[in-house]
Amino acid sequence: MDEIKYNPDEGIGVKERQEIKAPPFYKVFLINDDYTTMDFVIHILEKVFHKAPVEATQIMLHVHKNGKGLAGVYTREIAETKIGATHKLSRQNGFPLKCMMEKE
Numbered sequence: 001m002d003e004i005k006y007n008p009d010e011g012i013g014v015k016e017r018q019e020i021k022a023p024p025f026y027k028v029f030l031i032n033d034d035y036t037t038m039d040f041v042i043h044i045l046e047k048v049f050h051k052a053p054v055e056a057t058q059i060m061l062h063v064h065k066n067g068k069g070l071a072g073v074y075t076r077e078i079a080e081t082k083i084g085a086t087h088k089l090s091r092q093n094g095f096p097l098k099c100m101m102e103k104e
Contacts, residue, residue, distance in 0.1 A: 025104040026079040029068045030059070030086075036095040038064065044097065045071060048085050073104060 045056035063069035090097040
């Protein structure tokens, strides 16, 4: 973004270029455990991560078979909020489901 600054002593405008960086993104993964039901994982993916039923089922199966699965990619604040919501809903329903995030 270009910004023109006026210097009254010199009587001219000076153009400065400022780089605006996009915020870093974080991958949010669901971690498999032996206690959380498949139906509850699908529920979390649909309600917290706003996945369609078919996609939620595919992600759940990937988590089940591979130990972890990508739920989404978000800015840091959104990733932290989704992880917090997942952990809260899991505990309220008696499940130990966990999430983690990794910088993209």
